[in-house]
Amino acid sequence: MRKELVEQIKNDPNYQELVAKRSSFSIILTVAMLVVYFAFILTIAFDPKLLGTPLSSDSVTTIGIPIGMGVIVFAFVLTGIYTKRANSEFDDLANKIKNSVKDN
Amino acid sequence: MQRALTFLILSALTLFASDAIQGEVQKQGLNMSAIVMFFIFVGATLGITYWAAKRTKSAKDFYTAGGGITGFQNGMAIAGDYMSAASFLGISGLVYSKGYDGLIYSIGFLVGWPIILFMIAEPLRNLGKYTFADVASYRLKQGPIRTLAAFGSITTVILYLIAQIVGSGKLIQLLFGLQYEMAVVLVGVLMVLYVTFGGMLATTWVQIVKAFLLLAGATFMAVAVMAHYDFSFGSLFSHATELKDASIMSPGKLVSDPISAISLAIALMFGTAGLPHILMRFFTVSDAKEARKSVFYATGFIGYFYILTFIIGFGAIVMVFQNPQYLDMAKHAVDGKFPILGGNDMAAIHLSHAVGGDFFLGFISAVAFATILAVVSGLTLAGASAISHDLYASVWKKGQVDGMAEMRVSKIATVALGIVAIILGIAFEKQNIAFVVGLAFAIAASANFPILFLSMYWRKLTTRGAVIGGSLGLLTAVVLVILGPSVWGEIVMGLKDKEAVAAAIFPYKYPALFSVTVAFVGIWFFSITDKSESAKAEQEAFEAQFIRSQTGIGAEGASEH
Amino acid sequence: MSIFEQRKLIESIHPFGLLSPSVLDDLMEKMDIAYYPKGTLLISKTLSSIAFYIIIKGSVTEFIDDEVYNFYSSGDSFDADALLYGKTEGRFVVDEDLICYEIKKDDFLTLLENKDVQSYFLQDFITRHQQLKEYHNQSDLTPFLISKVSDIYLHNACIVNSGTSIYNALLKQKELKASVILVKNETAYAIVTDTNLKECVLLGKISVDESIEKIASKTLISIDYNDFLFNALLLMTQKSVKRVVVTHDGEVVGILEQLDLLSYFANHSHLVMVQIEKATTLDDLKNLQKELRNIIISLDAKGVKVRYITKLIATLNAKIYKKLFDICVSEELQQSCVLIVMGSEGREEQSIKTDQDNALIIKDGVDVEVFKEPMMRLNRYLLDLGFPPCAGDVMVSNPFWRQSESEYKKLIDIWIESLYGENLQNLSIFLDAKALCGDETLLENLKSYLHVSFQSRDDVLAHLAKAALSFETPLSLFSGFVLEKKHENKLDLKKGGIFALVHGVRSLSLEYKIDATNTIERIKALNNKGIFDKTFATELIECFDTLSSIRLQAMLEAKSVDEMNYINPKKLQKIEIDLLKDSFKVVNKLKKFLAFHFHLNMVS
Structure with a gap:
C-alpha cells in the first residue's frame, strides 16, 4: 500500500474536483432517472386509470402510451448527456491527475 | 446445493403433474417450407458471423489483426446480449396478451442501463475487474465473498437460462412439432455443445450480427404492421381494442397492487447491474470513452427494440388473435377463448408468418433461435466461470490449482448447468418468459447489486457485513420466489392466476422490494457492528480502491491480495 | 512370436x-x-x-x-x-x-x-547420431545435447600449492603435459596461463624463484563435471576464455580445452567469436553473417535443438552489439543509457536474422539529443553488417525508441489506457526487452514499473492476450492442414502456431510478473507458479521446439524474407507431419486456455 500516493492524490485539487463533479453529476442524473421511473411506476400502482385516460375523446390511444415511450427516450437522452460530459471534461481531469502523479 | 435440490424435487413433481394436463401441448402439422427456411437462415447467420469475425482479421499485421471494436459495435453487442428470448418473444407475448402491461416490463428492463452507466460502469472499468466476484473481493476476503458471489451469480444465471430455454423450447416445439420436453432437451444439448465447442468464438461478433438481424427483422415486422394501418397508431390501437377490449390500452392486472409494482421496478432497475454476463461487456472496447459510448448506443438500440416489440405485440393482436390459422382450434371449441398455438410467447413468431409468409417465419425463427443460443452461451460461460474460478479454484483449492484443472472444472460445470436448465426449463413451461427473466433480475438485484454497489461506494463495508447481508438478500429472494404464487401456487399446487396467489404462502410474485431491503439493511448492520481488526484493514483499504475506481491509478502497491 | x-x-x-x-x-x-x-x-x-x-x-x-x-x-x-x-x-x-x-x-x-x-x-554421440539417422531410427527431435562434460576428453590439471615456486610449478606442468597451472590455496583455486607467464616472468621480470601465487589470476571459470557440454561452449563464448576448469563436488578433476570442445562440436563459432573480439573497425566484422549462418546450418545438421542454436546466436549477436556500442558511444555516455534488444532478439529466439528490434533508454536528466548521432551511427553499422532493417522502424535510429526513462514510463501509461493496434504491438515488443550494454538498472526500473502498472489489470491483459487468437490454427476439424491458397498451398508457421504460443506465454508472463524473456524459460516459470501443469508445460516446450525446428528448415531454404515462415507440408517427412499436427493441437489447447483464462470470448 503506497500511503503517500493515496495522500497525494487525495489532496490533489484536480482529484477533488473530479470526484465532486462526477459524483454530483452522476447522482443528479441517477435521481432524475429514478424520479421519472418511479413516478411512472407509482402512478400505475396507485392510480392506473390516470394513464388510461384517452388522448382525446374520440381516440383509443391513452396518454400512457406517449408517456411510456417518453420514459424510454428520456433514459436514452440521459445516457447521451453523461457520455458527452464524461468523455470530455471528466477524462481530462483524470488525465491531469495521472500526469501529476508521474511528475513526482 | 440445498436450493438446487429443492428445485430438482419440485420440478420432478411437476413433470408427473403436467402429464395430467398434457392436452395443452398441441402438436401441429409440419410447415416444411418454414423449416427449410429456418435451417437456411441458421446456417446463414452462422456464416455471416464467421465472415464478420474473419473480416476483422484480414490485416497483415500480427497485433492489429484482432481489430478494435468500436463503441457503436459494442453497443450493438450489448444490445445483442440483452435482447434475448425474453425481450423479443416474452415482451411481445406480454403485449399481445396484456397490452399496455408489456410496456411496463420493457421500460423497467431499459432504465437499468442509465443507472449502470452513471454508477457502475466507470469504477468497474477503472478497477480493471471483470466479474462481480473480482470487484467485491477487491478489498474484502476472497474466500467468503467469492462463495457468496458465486451462489448469487449461479442462481441468476440459472433463472435467466430457464427463460431462454423455455423460449427456444416453445419455438422448436412449434416449428418442428416436437414434444415440449423433447424440444427443451434438444435445445439444452445444443446449448452445451455450442458453449463447449464455440468457447473460442468471438462472441462479440456473434452478438453484433445477431442484434443487427433481430433489429432488422423486428423493424420489418413493425413497419409491415404499421403499413396496414397507414402508419397511424390510432387505427392500429382502435382495431386492437375492437378485437380484444379497451383495457389493453391502460395499465392492468399485471402490477395492480403498489407492492408488486415497486418490487418489479426495483428488480428490473437494479437487476441489470447484477447480471454476471453483462458487466464483462464494458471491457470489450479498449478504452473508457468507447465503453461509455457503447452503453449510450446500447440504450438506444434496446429502447428502439422495445418500442418495436410493443408494435409487434399489437400487430399480433390484430393479425394473429382470432385468426384461425394460428389458433388452437381444439381448445377454442371447448372454451370459446382464442388460445394461440404454442402459447402467448409465440405471438411474434405467428405474426412473422402473417406479415411475411413461410419465408419470413423461417427467418425470424432462425434469428430468435440463434440469438437465444448466443445469449445462453454468454450466460453459461459466466455461470461456469463462477463455479470453476470462484468456487473451485479460489475457495475450494485456495488458489493452489493450475489453470488447466480449472478449465476442466469449468467444462463439467457447463454440462451441469445445461442439465439443471433443461430440468427447470421443463418445470417452467407455463410461465411467461419475461416474467421468469424478471425473477432472475430480482435475484441479481437482491444478491449481487447491493454488494457490488456498496463495495465501490461505501467505506465501511466489511467482509462480515457483505457476506451476512448478501446471503440474507439472496436467501430471502429465493425463498420468497419459491413460496410465491409462481412456484408454490402454479408449479407446485398446479393452480392458476388468482387461485395461485391465494394459495401461495407469500402473496407477491416479485420479492425484490423485500429482499433488496433485507440485503441493504443486513449489509449495513453487520458492517457497522463489525469491530474486528480485519474489518478495520478492509475499511482502510477503501481509500486506495476508491481512488483507483475514480481515476484508474493503481495506488495499492505491489502487495495486493 | x-x-x-x-x-x-x-x-x-x-x-x-x-x-x-x-x-x-x-x-x-x-x-x-x-x-x-x-x-x-x-x-x-x-x-x-x-x-x-x-x-x-x-x-x-x-x-x-x-x-x-x-x-x-x-x-x-x-x-x-x-x-x-x-x-x-x-x-x-x-x-x-x-x-x-x-x-x-x-x-x-x-x-x-x-x-x-x-x-x-x-562412439561419441555425433557419429552415433549420424549412424542412427542413416538407419532412420531417430527422429529429428533426438537431443544432440545429451553429451556431458564427463563424456569428453579432459586434460590433466596441474595443481600446485600456493607456496610452490614458479620454477617447480613449471616442472610439474611439463611432467603432466598440462596447459595451465592451478594454484591451490586454502579456500580456492587460482589459474596461471601461458599468457600470465609471458607477461610476468618474461616481460615483467619476476624471478622464477618467486612464489607462483604472485602471477596467478584469481578469476577461475569452472563448470561442473555433470553439466552439458553445450553449456561449456556457451560459457567459453560468453566469457571469452579458451578453457574452463572442470570440477566435481568442488574438486578440480581436469581442464576442458576449447579446441577439444570445438572439434567435438565441429563448428566455427569460436572463429566467429575471436573475429568479433579482435575487431577494432567495422570492416573486421563484415561477412560475419555468413559465418553465423554456417554455424546455424552445421548445428542444425547435427540435430542440435533450435533453442540452443538461437541461444548461441544470441550470445554472438550480443557481442557484435557490444562491439558496435563501444565503437559508437563514448565511455562516459555508456553509463547514462542502456541498449536493449526486443522482440525475437530479446527472447533469444532468432536464428536466421529476419528483423532487428532495438532501443535505447536514457537516464533521466541526460540530454537525449546527445545520443542521436551515436545511435544513427550504430544503426548504420548494424545495417552494414547485414542486420536486416526493422519494418516497423523499431530501431535506435527512430527517436521514438530513443527516449528517457520517464518518457518510457509515460509510454507504458498510454499502453494501459488504450491497447489498440500500434500500442499493442509496441508493448508486446517491449515486453521481450533484454539489456545488452550500458546501465542495466534502467531497464529493470521500467520492467518493475510495467509490472506494477499492469497489476490486476485483467481488462488490459485480456486485450493484450487477445492477439494470440488473431489467426486460426491451420488445422481442420479432421486434423488435416489448412493450406494458404495465396501462398502456393503452404503453411504459415508463424501465424499458425509460433505467434500464438509466444504471445500467449508472453501475456501470461506479464500477468504473473515473470522476468524471463525466453519463451521456454517463461513456460517453465509459469509451470513453477502453478499456472500450467507439468504435462501441459512439457507439451508446450516440445511444441515450440518442433515448430521452431521445422521453421528453421524453411528459413534456411527460403530465398527471401517473405518466404521464411512458409513451409510446404508435402516436403515434410511423415514423422514431421505427425509432430506438426500434434504441435498445432497443443497450440489450440493453449488458445482455449487463454480464451478461458482471460475471458477472451468477451473482448473479441
Missing part, C-alpha cells in the same frame, strides 16, 4: 545386425522376455540399470529433470550409457504397457567385446 521371428527382430535392430550368426544365437539364448505395466520406473539416478532393454511392444519415456527427453517405442533399445557408466541422469518410465527383451548387464558387457558393437556404443 517364433524363435525365427524373434531373431529377425533382433537382427533388424542396430547394431545387433552386425553380430555373427553364432554370437546372435548365443545372445538369443541369454535374452529374457519381460513385461512391465504402465508407470513402472525402469532406470533412474538411484535405480541403476540391470539390463539392456529392446522394446517389442509398448513405449518408454525418458525424463531428465522432469522434462521429456526421449521417447522409445517398438524396435528401440535403451540404455547403453546407463549400463556402461553405471549411472544415468535420466528417468525411464514405462508409458504404455511394455513387453521387451532384456539382456542382462553382464551379458551385455560381454557382448561389447565384439568390436563392431563396441564401437557403436562407445
Whole structure:
C-alpha cells in the first residue's frame, strides 16, 4: 500500500474536483432517472386509470402510451448527456491527475 | 446445493403433474417450407458471423489483426446480449396478451442501463475487474465473498437460462412439432455443445450480427404492421381494442397492487447491474470513452427494440388473435377463448408468418433461435466461470490449482448447468418468459447489486457485513420466489392466476422490494457492528480502491491480495 | 512370436545386425522376455540399470529433470550409457504397457567385446547420431545435447600449492603435459596461463624463484563435471576464455580445452567469436553473417535443438552489439543509457536474422539529443553488417525508441489506457526487452514499473492476450492442414502456431510478473507458479521446439524474407507431419486456455 500516493492524490485539487463533479453529476442524473421511473411506476400502482385516460375523446390511444415511450427516450437522452460530459471534461481531469502523479 | 435440490424435487413433481394436463401441448402439422427456411437462415447467420469475425482479421499485421471494436459495435453487442428470448418473444407475448402491461416490463428492463452507466460502469472499468466476484473481493476476503458471489451469480444465471430455454423450447416445439420436453432437451444439448465447442468464438461478433438481424427483422415486422394501418397508431390501437377490449390500452392486472409494482421496478432497475454476463461487456472496447459510448448506443438500440416489440405485440393482436390459422382450434371449441398455438410467447413468431409468409417465419425463427443460443452461451460461460474460478479454484483449492484443472472444472460445470436448465426449463413451461427473466433480475438485484454497489461506494463495508447481508438478500429472494404464487401456487399446487396467489404462502410474485431491503439493511448492520481488526484493514483499504475506481491509478502497491 | 521371428527382430535392430550368426544365437539364448505395466520406473539416478532393454511392444519415456527427453517405442533399445557408466541422469518410465527383451548387464558387457558393437556404443554421440539417422531410427527431435562434460576428453590439471615456486610449478606442468597451472590455496583455486607467464616472468621480470601465487589470476571459470557440454561452449563464448576448469563436488578433476570442445562440436563459432573480439573497425566484422549462418546450418545438421542454436546466436549477436556500442558511444555516455534488444532478439529466439528490434533508454536528466548521432551511427553499422532493417522502424535510429526513462514510463501509461493496434504491438515488443550494454538498472526500473502498472489489470491483459487468437490454427476439424491458397498451398508457421504460443506465454508472463524473456524459460516459470501443469508445460516446450525446428528448415531454404515462415507440408517427412499436427493441437489447447483464462470470448 503506497500511503503517500493515496495522500497525494487525495489532496490533489484536480482529484477533488473530479470526484465532486462526477459524483454530483452522476447522482443528479441517477435521481432524475429514478424520479421519472418511479413516478411512472407509482402512478400505475396507485392510480392506473390516470394513464388510461384517452388522448382525446374520440381516440383509443391513452396518454400512457406517449408517456411510456417518453420514459424510454428520456433514459436514452440521459445516457447521451453523461457520455458527452464524461468523455470530455471528466477524462481530462483524470488525465491531469495521472500526469501529476508521474511528475513526482 | 440445498436450493438446487429443492428445485430438482419440485420440478420432478411437476413433470408427473403436467402429464395430467398434457392436452395443452398441441402438436401441429409440419410447415416444411418454414423449416427449410429456418435451417437456411441458421446456417446463414452462422456464416455471416464467421465472415464478420474473419473480416476483422484480414490485416497483415500480427497485433492489429484482432481489430478494435468500436463503441457503436459494442453497443450493438450489448444490445445483442440483452435482447434475448425474453425481450423479443416474452415482451411481445406480454403485449399481445396484456397490452399496455408489456410496456411496463420493457421500460423497467431499459432504465437499468442509465443507472449502470452513471454508477457502475466507470469504477468497474477503472478497477480493471471483470466479474462481480473480482470487484467485491477487491478489498474484502476472497474466500467468503467469492462463495457468496458465486451462489448469487449461479442462481441468476440459472433463472435467466430457464427463460431462454423455455423460449427456444416453445419455438422448436412449434416449428418442428416436437414434444415440449423433447424440444427443451434438444435445445439444452445444443446449448452445451455450442458453449463447449464455440468457447473460442468471438462472441462479440456473434452478438453484433445477431442484434443487427433481430433489429432488422423486428423493424420489418413493425413497419409491415404499421403499413396496414397507414402508419397511424390510432387505427392500429382502435382495431386492437375492437378485437380484444379497451383495457389493453391502460395499465392492468399485471402490477395492480403498489407492492408488486415497486418490487418489479426495483428488480428490473437494479437487476441489470447484477447480471454476471453483462458487466464483462464494458471491457470489450479498449478504452473508457468507447465503453461509455457503447452503453449510450446500447440504450438506444434496446429502447428502439422495445418500442418495436410493443408494435409487434399489437400487430399480433390484430393479425394473429382470432385468426384461425394460428389458433388452437381444439381448445377454442371447448372454451370459446382464442388460445394461440404454442402459447402467448409465440405471438411474434405467428405474426412473422402473417406479415411475411413461410419465408419470413423461417427467418425470424432462425434469428430468435440463434440469438437465444448466443445469449445462453454468454450466460453459461459466466455461470461456469463462477463455479470453476470462484468456487473451485479460489475457495475450494485456495488458489493452489493450475489453470488447466480449472478449465476442466469449468467444462463439467457447463454440462451441469445445461442439465439443471433443461430440468427447470421443463418445470417452467407455463410461465411467461419475461416474467421468469424478471425473477432472475430480482435475484441479481437482491444478491449481487447491493454488494457490488456498496463495495465501490461505501467505506465501511466489511467482509462480515457483505457476506451476512448478501446471503440474507439472496436467501430471502429465493425463498420468497419459491413460496410465491409462481412456484408454490402454479408449479407446485398446479393452480392458476388468482387461485395461485391465494394459495401461495407469500402473496407477491416479485420479492425484490423485500429482499433488496433485507440485503441493504443486513449489509449495513453487520458492517457497522463489525469491530474486528480485519474489518478495520478492509475499511482502510477503501481509500486506495476508491481512488483507483475514480481515476484508474493503481495506488495499492505491489502487495495486493 | 517364433524363435525365427524373434531373431529377425533382433537382427533388424542396430547394431545387433552386425553380430555373427553364432554370437546372435548365443545372445538369443541369454535374452529374457519381460513385461512391465504402465508407470513402472525402469532406470533412474538411484535405480541403476540391470539390463539392456529392446522394446517389442509398448513405449518408454525418458525424463531428465522432469522434462521429456526421449521417447522409445517398438524396435528401440535403451540404455547403453546407463549400463556402461553405471549411472544415468535420466528417468525411464514405462508409458504404455511394455513387453521387451532384456539382456542382462553382464551379458551385455560381454557382448561389447565384439568390436563392431563396441564401437557403436562407445562412439561419441555425433557419429552415433549420424549412424542412427542413416538407419532412420531417430527422429529429428533426438537431443544432440545429451553429451556431458564427463563424456569428453579432459586434460590433466596441474595443481600446485600456493607456496610452490614458479620454477617447480613449471616442472610439474611439463611432467603432466598440462596447459595451465592451478594454484591451490586454502579456500580456492587460482589459474596461471601461458599468457600470465609471458607477461610476468618474461616481460615483467619476476624471478622464477618467486612464489607462483604472485602471477596467478584469481578469476577461475569452472563448470561442473555433470553439466552439458553445450553449456561449456556457451560459457567459453560468453566469457571469452579458451578453457574452463572442470570440477566435481568442488574438486578440480581436469581442464576442458576449447579446441577439444570445438572439434567435438565441429563448428566455427569460436572463429566467429575471436573475429568479433579482435575487431577494432567495422570492416573486421563484415561477412560475419555468413559465418553465423554456417554455424546455424552445421548445428542444425547435427540435430542440435533450435533453442540452443538461437541461444548461441544470441550470445554472438550480443557481442557484435557490444562491439558496435563501444565503437559508437563514448565511455562516459555508456553509463547514462542502456541498449536493449526486443522482440525475437530479446527472447533469444532468432536464428536466421529476419528483423532487428532495438532501443535505447536514457537516464533521466541526460540530454537525449546527445545520443542521436551515436545511435544513427550504430544503426548504420548494424545495417552494414547485414542486420536486416526493422519494418516497423523499431530501431535506435527512430527517436521514438530513443527516449528517457520517464518518457518510457509515460509510454507504458498510454499502453494501459488504450491497447489498440500500434500500442499493442509496441508493448508486446517491449515486453521481450533484454539489456545488452550500458546501465542495466534502467531497464529493470521500467520492467518493475510495467509490472506494477499492469497489476490486476485483467481488462488490459485480456486485450493484450487477445492477439494470440488473431489467426486460426491451420488445422481442420479432421486434423488435416489448412493450406494458404495465396501462398502456393503452404503453411504459415508463424501465424499458425509460433505467434500464438509466444504471445500467449508472453501475456501470461506479464500477468504473473515473470522476468524471463525466453519463451521456454517463461513456460517453465509459469509451470513453477502453478499456472500450467507439468504435462501441459512439457507439451508446450516440445511444441515450440518442433515448430521452431521445422521453421528453421524453411528459413534456411527460403530465398527471401517473405518466404521464411512458409513451409510446404508435402516436403515434410511423415514423422514431421505427425509432430506438426500434434504441435498445432497443443497450440489450440493453449488458445482455449487463454480464451478461458482471460475471458477472451468477451473482448473479441
